[in-house]
Amino acid sequence: MSLTPKASLRSGGRFAAVLPVVLLALCAFYMISAFKAPKEASEFQLGQFGGLPVVDLGRVKPLDTLARTSLMVISNKQTMYLKDGEGTSDHRHAKGLQKVSAMRWLMDVMTKPEARNYTVLRIDHPEVLALIHADRDRMYFSVNEIMEHRDVLSDQIERARAIPSSDLSPFQHQLLRLAQSLEVYFKLEDVTGLLLIPPAHEGKVDTWQSFVQAQKSPEAQASPSPAIAAYPAMFQAWAQNQPADFNAALTGYLGTLEQGHASRMARVRFETLLNNVQPFMHCMTLYVLVFVLAIVSWLGMSRPLLRAAMWILLLTIVMHTFGLVTRIYIQGRPPVTNLYSSAVFVGWGAVILGIVLERFYRNGIGAVTAAGTGFLTLLIAHNLSLDGDTMTMMQAVLDTNFWLATHVVVITLGYASTFLAGFLGIVYILRGVLTRGLTPELGRSLSRMIYGIIAFATLFSFVGTILGGIWADQSWGRFWGWDPKENGALLIVLWNALVLHARMGGMARQRGVAALAVGGNIVTSWSWFGTNMLGVGLHAYGFIDSAIFWMLTFVASQLAIIGLAMIPQRHWRSTRAAAAATRTAAPAAPGTPILPSTA
Amino acid sequence: MSESWRETVKPLASIRLTVVLLALSIFLIFAGTWAQVDMGIWTTLKTYFRSYLVWIPLQIFLPRHWHVPGAFPYPGGTLLGTMLMINLLTAHAVRFKRKRRQIGIWLVHLGIILLLAGEGVTALFAEENNMTIDEGQTVNYAEDIRVVELAIIDKSNPEADRVIAIPQSMLRKGRVIHHPTLPFDLRIDQYFSNARLMEQANAAGTVMAANRGTAVENNLVAQEQPVVSGVEMGEIDLPAALVTPVANGQELGTWMASLYFSVVPQGTPQEITFDNKAYRIALRHKRVYKPYSVKLLDFKHDVYLGTNTPKNFSSHIQLVDPSHNENREVLIYMNNPLRYQGETFYQASFKEGDVGTVLQVVRNPGWLVPYIACVMGALGLLIHFGAHLLRFVNGRKAA
Numbered sequence: 001m002s003l004t005p006k007a008s009l010r011s012g013g014r015f016a017a018v019l020p021v022v023l024l025a026l027c028a029f030y031m032i033s034a035f036k037a038p039k040e041a042s043e044f045q046l047g048q049f050g051g052l053p054v055v056d057l058g059r060v061k062p063l064d065t066l067a068r069t070s071l072m073v074i075s076n077k078q079t080m081y082l083k084d085g086e087g088t089s090d091h092r093h094a095k096g097l098q099k100v101s102a103m104r105w106l107m108d109v110m111t112k113p114e115a116r117n118y119t120v121l122r123i124d125h126p127e128v129l130a131l132i133h134a135d136r137d138r139m140y141f142s143v144n145e146i147m148e149h150r151d152v153l154s155d156q157i158e159r160a161r162a163i164p165s166s167d168l169s170p171f172q173h174q175l176l177r178l179a180q181s182l183e184v185y186f187k188l189e190d191v192t193g194l195l196l197i198p199p200a201h202e203g204k205v206d207t208w209q210s211f212v213q214a215q216k217s218p219e220a221q222a223s224p225s226p227a228i229a230a231y232p233a234m235f236q237a238w239a240q241n242q243p244a245d246f247n248a249a250l251t252g253y254l255g256t257l258e259q260g261h262a263s264r265m266a267r268v269r270f271e272t273l274l275n276n277v278q279p280f281m282h283c284m285t286l287y288v289l290v291f292v293l294a295i296v297s298w299l300g301m302s303r304p305l306l307r308a309a310m311w312i313l314l315l316t317i318v319m320h321t322f323g324l325v326t327r328i329y330i331q332g333r334p335p336v337t338n339l340y341s342s343a344v345f346v347g348w349g350a351v352i353l354g355i356v357l358e359r360f361y362r363n364g365i366g367a368v369t370a371a372g373t374g375f376l377t378l379l380i381a382h383n384l385s386l387d388g389d390t391m392t393m394m395q396a397v398l399d400t401n402f403w404l405a406t407h408v409v410v411i412t413l414g415y416a417s418t419f420l421a422g423f424l425g426i427v428y429i430l431r432g433v434l435t436r437g438l439t440p441e442l443g444r445s446l447s448r449m450i451y452g453i454i455a456f457a458t459l460f461s462f463v464g465t466i467l468g469g470i471w472a473d474q475s476w477g478r479f480w481g482w483d484p485k486e487n488g489a490l491l492i493v494l495w496n497a498l499v500l501h502a503r504m505g506g507m508a509r510q511r512g513v514a515a516l517a518v519g520g521n522i523v524t525s526w527s528w529f530g531t532n533m534l535g536v537g538l539h540a541y542g543f544i545d546s547a548i549f550w551m552l553t554f555v556a557s558q559l560a561i562i563g564l565a566m567i568p569q570r571h572w573r574s575t576r577a578a579a580a581a582t583r584t585a586a587p588a589a590p591g592t593p594i595l596p597s598t599a
Numbered sequence: 600m601s602e603s604w605r606e607t608v609k610p611l612a613s614i615r616l617t618v619v620l621l622a623l624s625i626f627l628i629f630a631g632t633w634a635q636v637d638m639g640i641w642t643t644l645k646t647y648f649r650s651y652l653v654w655i656p657l658q659i660f661l662p663r664h665w666h667v668p669g670a671f672p673y674p675g676g677t678l679l680g681t682m683l684m685i686n687l688l689t690a691h692a693v694r695f696k697r698k699r700r701q702i703g704i705w706l707v708h709l710g711i712i713l714l715l716a717g718e719g720v721t722a723l724f725a726e727e728n729n730m731t732i733d734e735g736q737t738v739n740y741a742e743d744i745r746v747v748e749l750a751i752i753d754k755s756n757p758e759a760d761r762v763i764a765i766p767q768s769m770l771r772k773g774r775v776i777h778h779p780t781l782p783f784d785l786r787i788d789q790y791f792s793n794a795r796l797m798e799q800a801n802a803a804g805t806v807m808a809a810n811r812g813t814a815v816e817n818n819l820v821a822q823e824q825p826v827v828s829g830v831e832m833g834e835i836d837l838p839a840a841l842v843t844p845v846a847n848g849q850e851l852g853t854w855m856a857s858l859y860f861s862v863v864p865q866g867t868p869q870e871i872t873f874d875n876k877a878y879r880i881a882l883r884h885k886r887v888y889k890p891y892s893v894k895l896l897d898f899k900h901d902v903y904l905g906t907n908t909p910k911n912f913s914s915h916i917q918l919v920d921p922s923h924n925e926n927r928e929v930l931i932y933m934n935n936p937l938r939y940q941g942e943t944f945y946q947a948s949f950k951e952g953d954v955g956t957v958l959q960v961v962r963n964p965g966w967l968v969p970y971i972a973c974v975m976g977a978l979g980l981l982i983h984f985g986a987h988l989l990r991f992v993n994g995r996k997a998a
Binding site (some may be wrong): 055056057058195205206208211278303358360392393395396398399400448455456458459462463466467470471473474475476477478479480481482483484488490491495496497498501502504505507523526530531 | 621631644714721861903934943945947959970
């Protein structure tokens with residue numbers, strides 16, 4: 001990419017030279033402002049308090065994460081509305097209330113009984129609503145309201161729990177979700193049961209204690225942790241509205257933590273930072289901007305817009321990488337540990353590849369596909385994060401950094417590149433059929449890009465799949481078990497091999513390879529998510545209801561695009577435009593053949 | 600190579616055939632994955648991947664409550680694998696040139712041939728057995744949990760038991776089994792591949808009932824059940840057999856032997872007494888005796904603090920092998936198996952209540968093949984695509 005402004009001056013004057021710089025500066029400002037610490041809504045230093053460590057679901061995390069993931073499970077949101085003992089998650093009933101952080105909500109849950117009246121428990125299913133005799137237009141309920149129906153609910157929940165999860169009806173699914181929300185709520189409410197008390201020195205996670213445990217342990221009684229005095233003081237100050245006392249106790253306790261737990265606290269601080277910055281959310285916004293800029297660049301003012309798109313794309317990948325690396329640092333694990341992180345990593349890999357393509361071709365196609373896949377995969381990640389903590393602990397069999405770093409990373413790059421090839425195929429087909437943009441030259445470039453990316457995908461999916469087999473051989477003595485997830489990975493390898501052979505044998509040319517590459521999107525989405533939805537196999541680590549709907553929608557959209565590609569090429573707008581151009585250029589020869597079909 | 604031969608095999612070497620076979624394989628794997636929703640992995644393996652022909656039911660692709668009948672025939676995994684292998688080998692014999700440019704492709708294809716051959720070796724020769732050991736127990740055999748045997752055990756010699764094991768294939772209704780060292784014949788009156796034990800009053804359908812032994816003492820009869828073959832992890836068939844020993848034309852009574860009694864012991868083991876000598880009778884998983892023994896010193900099942908998520912399973916064992924003068928302690932845990940004398944011991948499962956471990960004992964002569972194939976394939980693809988990339992980049996620089 002040429003960074004000298006002279007080139008763009010030629011194509012659009014001063015405005016064109018300034019535009020990319022201005023856009024980049026705006027985006028950089030947007031990005032930096034995300035790093036600003038959020039303003040405290042009151043005199044209480046709640047932000048600092050949220051940075052205190054707690055052990056939950058097997059790992060040390062800041063209270064802020066506990067608050068956010070819990071509120072997310074309960075209400076599907078990370079914030080709520082609150083004022084003077086009245087609180088709700090429903091924005092329609094939030095008049096006069098203030099939007100507050102999850103941490104603020106957690107404070108009330110831990111210290112004030114009236115928090116049980118906040119309407120934050122979300123219930124969607126009409127039959128569950130009917131069970132508690134609620135209006136259908138209400139979505140959020142308070143714990144006290146729900147507890148009025150405890151008998152009928154617990155009876156129904158017991159029934160749902162008695163059957164295997166694969167046989168659950170949607171109604172029962174919702175019931176179990178409600179049960180989970182209540183469990184989470186009561187866990188938070190019982191402060192004495194939370195694992196808030198760190199060991200005297202940095203050590204294993206297993207040595208953290210709750211107040212109840214510390215009271216029973218003679219060792220903890222002999223040399224009590226500073227936490228034992230600090231928390232009650234802070235809670236009391238909060239309940240009595242004494243910010244000065246609260247902040248003093250907090251500062252004192254933080255000081256002791258910094259001494260005994262320096263390296264743990266560094267990671268906890270980074271996690272709080274990650275929570276506040278929300279890098280992937282901002283990346284999504286920026287990817288949309290890049291996508292739009294690059295598309296618009298095909299319509300006119302191409303140079304400056306394309307340059308702006310590329311610069312912003314580079315800025316965004318920095319942010320994306322920041323999020324990724326921070327997660328690696330916090331967890332002490334390779335980038336992919338669960339479905340959520342695989343989505344983040346697939347997006348990252350695809351964007352990097354797209355940037356490389358853009359670097360070679362400079363026609364906006366790498367930028368469009370990079371931004372498109374980046375946005376979509378982060379959107380998927382965002383939806384997966386609604387299930388709670390995104391840094392879950394690894395099941396025993398998956399608990400190996402070596403294989404996570406090799407097999408999982410390589411296979412995920414295989415997903416990323418197969419998707420990128422698929423999106424390049426989409427660009428080929430849509431621009432060819434619907435616009436006049438697909439010139440023969442561009443067709444050749446796109447085709448070469450698709451081939452290159454599929455070659456890359458073949459390498460990664462092949463090596464990744466075999467590495468997976470070797471891992472299986474290492475951990476349960478079977479190289480290949482025809483397990484759904486293994487089959488899914490193999491399907492990607494075979495699909496890519498099929499495309500390469502069809503191309504080599506002349507069975508598929510530009511159009512055919514593009515359509516087959518789009519088919520790769522279906523195969524990959526099925527291996528990535530479909531196999532988890534089967535609910536069988538050692539790898540089935542996640543199941544999401546609405547995921548099935550979105551998966552089918554995605555497959556249908558891809559089939560529709562393949563269907564478009566089936567339209568004979570002489571009817572494509574690009575082909576007709578080229579033919580018309582040939583005719584106007586040479587009116588004396590009306591018999592000039594239109595471009596040869598490249599099916 | 601003569602030209603006529605070349606012409607004859609040419610269709611077999613065609614790249615169009617490759618594409619067709621790949622497409623067929625893709626669909627087979629897709630179907631074979633869906634089939635696992637209802638069928639156990641072993642059944643799927645047999646019917647889809649290690650077969651020549653498979654009837655694929657339409658139902659497997661559709662929600663189960665739609666009840667769609669019908670099935671269509673489809674080439675099975677063994678057939679497609681063999682065809683791909685032939686296609687690849689003939690292509691290299693007929694079409695491919697030994698050029699330096701193609702060295703990458705040669706490597707990749709060789710790696711794939713190795714993989715397919717390795718899968719064949721595994722299918723033919725690999726043995727997979729389980730070793731279930733309670734804490735403190737010493738065991739010198741592994742069990743094949745897919746096959747049972749009817750064991751008649753003579754414990755009269757305090758030095759060593761004498762075991763007569765009747766293989767599963769002989770357990771057929773109406774069969775009379777004669778063994779030279781047994782003083783009586785055994786008549787198999789009934790055999791269920793999977794059965795549930797219950798009280799007489801609750802039973803319905805095809806039922807077997809004994810008049811001697813454990814079943815009578817516990818007032819149990821066996822009711823026939825459909826075969827599960829491991830639909831869910833850890834679920835196994837529980838076969839049962841109704842056995843009548845006959846001596847000199849006289850019936851000694853009818854015993855029920857059930858795998859259930861071996862898995863969940865019911866008081867003292869049941870015995871046939873003849874001529875003042877006791878013979879234990881048990882239906883149990885087929886045992887493969889080993890020249891070594893394994894004692895479980897300790898089994899650990901750790902979870903993450905405040906969760907039920909397993910963090911680690913580990914078996915601390917003592918391995919004793921007089922023939923190799925081995926006597927040592929070993930820790931086997933997830934992703935850290937013990938390799939010993941051509942066999943590999945994996946932490947596979949555990950007994951409820953964490954009182955015992957289940958080790959998977961695997962002998963697979965082809966285990967190293969994938970490692971080699973992986974390296975070859977990766978190297979081949981790198982060389983092939985790397986060369987492409989270099990040409991492309993150089994071409995752009997020149998332009």
